[in-house]
Amino acid sequence: MKEQVIIRPLLVTVFGLIVWAAHFAVIYGFNALACELGLDRQSAFGLTTVPLTISIVTTVALIVLAIFALSVWKSGSRLEGQQGQTPYFLNRVTITVVAISALAIIFDTIPVYLVGACA
Numbered sequence: 001m002k003e004q005v006i007i008r009p010l011l012v013t014v015f016g017l018i019v020w021a022a023h024f025a026v027i028y029g030f031n032a033l034a035c036e037l038g039l040d041r042q043s044a045f046g047l048t049t050v051p052l053t054i055s056i057v058t059t060v061a062l063i064v065l066a067i068f069a070l071s072v073w074k075s076g077s078r079l080e081g082q083q084g085q086t087p088y089f090l091n092r093v094t095i096t097v098v099a100i101s102a103l104a105i106i107f108d109t110i111p112v113y114l115v116g117a118c119a
Contacts, residue, residue, distance in 0.1 A: 012072070013094045016065055016101030023061040023105050027054045031117055040117035050117035058109045062102055069098045 034040050034050045042049045072094050 009090055013090055013097060015068060015094070016098035019061055019065055019068075020101040020104045020108075023057065024108055026057055027108060027112070030054065030057070031112075035118035048117065051112050054109060054112045058105060061105050065098050065102050065105070069095055072098070 030053060031050055034053075039049045044052055047055075072091055075091065
């Protein structure tokens with residue numbers, strides 16, 4: 001029972017890092033697969049397949065982080081008057097980790113537009 005008390009706040013706190021790691025693996029894995037299958041020469045909506053797909057994946061990841069951050073922020077407003085500062089502190093740390101993860105996702109996506117898919 002005590003493990004659940006410790007694991008849940010930890011998973012909530014690192015959720016942004018989990019989303020970032022999943023995004024990183026998906027976009028670079030997709031880029032490698034697209035190069036191997038020759039998908040880098042196909043296009044849709046004026047963009048080649050690789051930047052378009054990675055843009056969609058990035059948008060989804062950022063929306064997931066935004067929804068999660070909003071829910072954490074709302075739950076933090078309920079914690080302000082409570083006894084002890086640990087839940088409030090973890091709430092703020094979680095929001096900070098989500099913000100840093102969102103920046104990391106954006107920085108992971110920038111090379112897609114600067115360098116060719118299979119360069």
